[in-house]
Amino acid sequence: MPRRVPDLSVYLVTDRLLSRGRALVDVVLSAVRGGATVVQLREKEGSARETLELGRALLHRLRPLGVPLIVNDRVDLALALGADGVHVGQGDLPPEVARRLLGPDALVGLSITGAADLPTLDPAVVDYAGVGPIFPTGSKADATPALGLEELARLRRLLPVPIVAIGGITAANAPAVIAAGADGVSVVSAICSADDCEVAASTLVRAVREGLARRASPPPG
Amino acid sequence: MPRRVPDLSVYLVTDRLLSRGRALVDVVLSAVRGGATVVQLREKEGSARETLELGRALLHRLRPLGVPLIVNDRVDLALALGADGVHVGQGDLPPEVARRLLGPDALVGLSITGAADLPTLDPAVVDYAGVGPIFPTGSKADATPALGLEELARLRRLLPVPIVAIGGITAANAPAVIAAGADGVSVVSAICSADDCEVAASTLVRAVREGLARRASPPPG
Numbered sequence: 287m288p289r290r291v292p293d294l295s296v297y298l299v300t301d302r303l304l305s306r307g308r309a310l311v312d313v314v315l316s317a318v319r320g321g322a323t324v325v326q327l328r329e330k331e332g333s334a335r336e337t338l339e340l341g342r343a344l345l346h347r348l349r350p351l352g353v354p355l356i357v358n359d360r361v362d363l364a365l366a367l368g369a370d371g372v373h374v375g376q377g378d379l380p381p382e383v384a385r386r387l388l389g390p391d392a393l394v395g396l397s398i399t400g401a402a403d404l405p406t407l408d409p410a411v412v413d414y415a416g417v418g419p420i421f422p423t424g425s426k427a428d429a430t431p432a433l434g435l436e437e438l439a440r441l442r443r444l445l446p447v448p449i450v451a452i453g454g455i456t457a458a459n460a461p462a463v464i465a466a467g468a469d470g471v472s473v474v475s476a477i478c479s480a481d482d483c484e485v486a487a488s489t490l491v492r493a494v495r496e497g498l499a500r501r502a503s504p505p506p507g
Numbered sequence: 508m509p510r511r512v513p514d515l516s517v518y519l520v521t522d523r524l525l526s527r528g529r530a531l532v533d534v535v536l537s538a539v540r541g542g543a544t545v546v547q548l549r550e551k552e553g554s555a556r557e558t559l560e561l562g563r564a565l566l567h568r569l570r571p572l573g574v575p576l577i578v579n580d581r582v583d584l585a586l587a588l589g590a591d592g593v594h595v596g597q598g599d600l601p602p603e604v605a606r607r608l609l610g611p612d613a614l615v616g617l618s619i620t621g622a623a624d625l626p627t628l629d630p631a632v633v634d635y636a637g638v639g640p641i642f643p644t645g646s647k648a649d650a651t652p653a654l655g656l657e658e659l660a661r662l663r664r665l666l667p668v669p670i671v672a673i674g675g676i677t678a679a680n681a682p683a684v685i686a687a688g689a690d691g692v693s694v695v696s697a698i699c700s701a702d703d704c705e706v707a708a709s710t711l712v713r714a715v716r717e718g719l720a721r722r723a724s725p726p727p728g
Contacts, residue, residue, distance in 0.1 A: 333598030334580065359555065362582035366604045377554030383587045 291393070291413050292354050292370075293323040294470030295494045296487055297450045298477050299358070300327055305478045311343050317477045318353050320487025323470070324450075326373055326395075328358035341367045356395060361387050371395065373416060376403055385411045398441065398449075399430040409446040416472060417441055419453020420463060435466045442467030457489040464497025512614070512634050513575050513591075514544040515691030516715045517708055518671045520579070521548050525699045532564050538698045539574050541708025544691070545671075547594055547616075549579035562588045577616060582608050592616065594637060597624055606632045619662065619670075620651045630667040637693060638662055640674020641684060656687045663688030678710040685718025 298317045305313045314325055325348060329337045341357065345367055348355050354370035357363045361384050364372040371393025372384050381396050388394065396412045398404065399419075407415060422432045433441070438451055451463045452472035460471045471490060480486030519538045526534045535546055546569060550558045562578065566588055569576050575591035578584045582605050585593045592614025593605050602617050609615065617633045619625065620640075628636060643653045654662070659672055672684045673693035681692045692711060701707030 334600050335598050338600060338604070360581075360583060362586070362600060362604075362608060365583070365608055366600060377556050379555050379559060379583060379587060383559070383583075387583060387586055 291448050294414060294448055294450045296322045296490045297324040297326065297452075297470050297472040298322040298487070299452070299472055299474045300325065300329065301474045301478050302329060303331060304475050310340060311347065313478055313483050314344055315347055316483035317487040318348065318351060320477075320484035320489075321491035322353070322477065322487045324354050324356060326356045326358055326472075327363075327369075328373075328474075334360065334363065338363060338366060341369065345369060354393065356393060364388060364392070371413070373397070376406065381406075381412045382408070395450075398445065400433065400437070401441065401444070404441075404444055407445065407447065412447060414448045414450060414469075415445050416452050417445070417449045417468070418451055418472070420451045421454025421459065423454040435462055438463065438468060439466040457486070457493045460490055460493035461497035461500060464494050465500040467501075468497075470494065512669050515635060515669055515671045517543045517711045518545040518547065518673075518691050518693040519543040519698050519708070520673070520693055520695045521546065521550065522695045522699050523550060524552060525696050527700060531561060532568065534699055534704050535565055536568060537704035538708040539569065539572060541698075541705035541710075542712035543574070543698065543708045545575050545577060547577045547579055547693075548584075548590075549594075549695075555581065555584065559584060559587060562590065566590060575614065577614055585609060585613070592634070594618070597627065602627075602633045603629070616671075619666065621654065621658070622662065622665070625662075625665055628666065628668065633668055635669045635671060635690075636666050637673050638666070638670045638689070639672055639693070641672045642675025642680065644675040656683055659684065659689060660687040678707070678714045681711055681714035682718035682721060685715050686721040688722075689718075691715065 302310050327341050345355050356371045356373050357369045358373050359378045361372050373395035374381055374384055375397040381394050384394050393413045395414045395416055396407055398415045398417045419432050420438055448469040450470040450472040451468035455471045455473050456476050477483050477486045523531050548562050566576050577592045577594050578590045579594050580599045582593050594616035595602055595605055596618040602615050605615050614634045616635045616637055617628050619636045619638045640653050641659055669690040671691040671693040672689035676692045676694050677697050698704050698707045
């Protein structure tokens with residue numbers, strides 16, 4: 287029986303440094319009130335112990351709401367927290383290792399930065415792909431070149447799992463990203479750096495709906 | 508039944524950046540030929556996947572020699588490798604979490620940077636302490652102030668587990684460090700940066716023996 291992949295439509299990736307000094311738990315809860323469907327804990331700067339504490343606080347609030355918490359990179363943190371899963375990049379522990387350590391019920395996501403990464407995704411192991419960067423972005427210093435919407439559409443056809451698109455996504459371009467085939471949009475600064483994180487998330491929810499509507503009824507011609 | 512703590516007398520901590528361009532596996536094997544008794548894999552720069560590959564190569568060579576491989580910080584890497592244990596700092600995952608994830612047979616070491624850290628060490632959880640820095644050191648950018656030999660001797664009396672001293676230790680000062688009560692000396696550059704890593708390790712072995720002899724027969728007066 288396949289694992290149930292959650293609603294990936296508005297997938298928030300955390301970043302305290304981009305959260306304008308606000309408490310990350312508040313940022314995340316605002317985003318969830320606005321409609322964020324998944325939260326990935328990605329804190330590159332703090333110590334593992336700080337991230338563990340942050341993860342505990344988030345899990346305590348998110349679990350009753352049914353919003354999954356996925357940990358970036360650190361399988362040990364995911365295990366220690368009892369989080370819903372882990373997201374690994376191409377340089378992190380291989381997804382097969384994450385799956386073995388986390389067991390069959392955890393979510394395992396894998397970053398795909400281009401067609402060359404496709405052979406690394408075994409759909410028996412990986413539940414969803416994070417595809418990007420779609421557009422140029424300032425959130426991630428080591429980001430690879432932007433893929434663009436055409437390449438996203440091509441990767442969508444080639445990937446055997448649901449995908450969230452990431453990298454430079456805003457409410458303005460999210461409809462096109464969803465129309466190109468992404469199952470969800472993953473954002474950092476579009477929510478974390480917004481004046482009102484709840485409004486930012488709900489605007490993205492509407493943008494995703496607009497994209498789905500475009501996909502259902504393509505323009506004539 | 509208590510876990511059997513290995514011979515900690517010459518405890519090598521790896522650092523590719525300090526290894527003068529030599530392959531880390533060669534550096535480590537030279538050190539072990541010279542008498543290094545424990546190896547800790549600590550690679551702060553590479554990706555987790557690179558460190559995993561490095562750990563696999565090391566474990567493959569060290570296990571037949573009976574030399575334990577301990578992973579710095581990353582419990583998931585230790586689990587993925589089937590390494591002998593993990594060494595955590597005060598900002599890493601708490602030792603209790605490491606113990607829970609690794610099980611009763613793994614070695615769990617904890618860094619102690621001063622008397623204020625003593626309450627964090629539960630001897631039911633932690634097998635040995637890494638105490639330091641003893642002397643000022645360039646190997647670790649975020650090192651806390653040097654403890655000195657008197658404070659080392661005091662911490663030795665207060666700590667209920669074997670200790671390896673770390674930080675600025677060389678063959679010249681190792682006898683005094685051991686005489687002050689350390690069970691072993693932990694070094695990075697004294698081996699990794701040496702012209703001949705095997706000679707460097709065997710020199711440290713002799714220095715530890717000299718320190719033990721000093722301890723056994725203190726100077727008259």
